[in-house]
Amino acid sequence: MTPTPVTPSPVTPSPVPTSPVPAPVATTALYADPQAPAPALSPVGVPERPDDRARFVTRVRVAAAVPLVIGLGVHVLFLVAYWIPETSAFPAHDWWLGQLAPLASEALTSAGEPQVEAQWRQPGLGGVLLLLAAVVLFVLNRRPRLLGPGAAVLPAAAGALVALVMAVALVVGGRPSASGLTLVLLALWVGTAGYAGLAGLLVDPEAYRERRWRHGVVLLAAYAVVGPVPTAVGRALFGPDLRDAAAALQGNTVALRLAALTTGTTLLLYLSGLFVGVAVWAGYQCWPPRRDLRTGVRVLVLVAALVLTALVGSAAVGPAERRAAQLLQDSPADAVHFSCGAAQVDRPAGPETPARTLVITGLTCTELTSFEGYRQLVTRELPFSLAPVTARDPEGRRLAGRVVGAQYGPALVLAGSDRVDNGADQLLAVAVADGTEQWRWSCPDRRPLRLRFTGVPGGDAPERGHVGAGRAAVVVTCADRVTRLDPATGARLR
Structure with a gap:
């Protein structure tokens, strides 16, 4: 008996339970400003975003202007100090000029004349070169296409070299403290000029x-x-x-x-x-x-x-x-009113010679100041007042004027008073040239005196007690006693 072949039946695998796969979820980044662009990385140096780039260009242009502001500011300061010398009364005037002297040029500000001691020891060439470099840097920064991109580096480098030489000279010369402000400005000059010059290699700052x-x-x-x-x-x-x-x-x-x-x-x-x-x-x-x-x-x-x-x-x-x-x-007495008074003296020589004027000043009119033209020479303090003075002639007539006196060549004789009623009780003679005291005289009992000036070169002036005729003398009456004094020496005359 032949065996019948058995065909194996197919084995169906049992299903393996699986978990469901989740669907993909889309996420959205939220910003404070929905209209703002997404952040992006920029290369080192020049920003790519238009607004950042504009700010960068503005910084470069400002940096290029700083050296020019330094140079022009210093030269304007020295220009004003020289051509308006009245500013010398400002506080720390000489200190400022001394600190900034290395940055200024005498040829550009003071007609080649040094204004402070520091300028005597320097040629002033450094200030000119720095100013020239600052001008070229400023122009090339605004118009870089004149010489090509990056041309601003040349004046920046040249100015930095000049600044370095100046700084070394100040330090080696032993004057760093006397020019400390100059050293600070030189460092600022080099920093801003270098930034503007190097930034010009990265960006074109020209914006018409x-x-x-x-x-x-x-x-x-x-x-x-x-x-x-x-x-x-x-x-x-x-x-x-x-x-x-x-x-x-x-x-x-x-x-x-x-x-x-x-x-x-x-x-x-x-x-x-x-x-x-x-x-x-x-x-x-x-x-x-x-x-x-x-x-x-x-x-x-x-x-x-x-x-x-x-x-x-x-x-x-x-x-x-x-x-x-x-x-x-001219004499200031011709155009200026002095509260105490002034005595103009004659010109010692021709019209080209300055006039001499003795001016009485001070709260109590006890200061005598000598002027040559409008220029003050010397000031002297007196123990009595020279104005106003009440004086009378020997006949009892009151002499005119707040100041009573007469000039005899190089000497000026003035009446003074230390009395409450301003009555003349003293005489003072001063030199016309410098106001120095020549002699002084008063009555023995310090009572008021009466005056007459004879032989006055200026001629007769009865209201002032001047008599042109006769011998040059100061006729003084003390009580009933008459004394004649030499106007030059104060000695008694017979």
């Missing part, structure tokens, strides 16, 4: 803006408000003689130190300097030149400013020269 009338108006307004700056420019161009006269008066301690400034000529000089500033502003408005109506109008403004500068300046030249001659030669 159409010139508008408001551009530069703030600086022009500041220039006009700070009056000493345009006045200094006006003096430098049209009134150098007035500056010299003003410098001669800065030693005055009693009065007239500001006589060169308190005059109508100062207004003309200020206006001429102001129009110079307007001309500079108009020139800035015209750059870069373009062929349009606005540029034509700005050129007309520039021409008008230059014409006004010439007209006002030429009108100020004559009065400035006359005022300078007056301050150096």
Whole structure:
């Protein structure tokens, strides 16, 4: 019997239980500002986002302007200090000039004359080179296409080299403390110039803006408000003689130190300097030149400013020269009212010789000050008052004037008083040249005296007790006793 083959039945695997696969879930990032762009990484150096890039360019432009502000600020300070010497009374005036002296050039600010001791020991070349480098850096930063991209590195490097040499010279010369402010500004100059120069290699800071009338108006307004700056420019161009006269008066301690400034000529000089500033502003408005109506109008403004500068300046030249001659030669008693009084003495020589004036000052009129022109020479304190003095002649008539006296050549004889009623009880003779005391005389019992001046070179003046005829003498009456005194020595005459 043949076995029948058995066919195995297929085995069906039992199902394996599986867990359901979750569906994908989309997530959304929320921002405080739904309109803000998604954050993105930027390369090191120049930002790529437009607003960040604009801020970066602004920082570069500001950095390029800092060296120019330093250079111009220092030179303007020295310009004002020289051409308006009346500013020497400001606190710490010499300290500021001494600290900043290495950054200034005498040739650009003070006609080649040093103003402080520190400028005697330096040529002033460093200040010129730094200012020139700052100007070139500023221009190339605003217009890099003039010499090509990255050209601003050249003036920045040149200025940094000059600053390094100056700093080493100050330190090696043993004057770091006397020029500490200069060292700080040099470091700031190098830092900002280097930043502006290197950043110019990464970004083009040029952004053309159409010139508008408001551009530069703030600086022009500041220039006009700070009056000493345009006045200094006006003096430098049209009134150098007035500056010299003003410098001669800065030693005055009693009065007239500001006589060169308190005059109508100062207004003309200020206006001429102001129009110079307007001309500079108009020139800035015209750059870069373009062929349009606005540029034509700005050129007309520039021409008008230059014409006004010439007209006002030429009108100020004559009065400035006359005022300078007056301050150096004339007597202040002719134009200035002194509360105590003044005694003008004759000119010792021709009209070119300064007039001598003795001015009585002080709260109680006990100070005698000698002036040569408007320039103060010496001041002396007296034990009695010279004004007002009540004096009478031998006949009992009251002599005119708050100051009673007469000049005899190089000597001036004055009546004084230390009485409550201001009655003349003393005589004082002073030298016309310097106001030094020559002799003094009073009645034995210090009672009021009566006066007459005979042989006065100026001629008769009865109301003042002057008699031109006779021997030069001071006739003094004490009670009933008459004494004649030599005007030069105070000795008794027979």
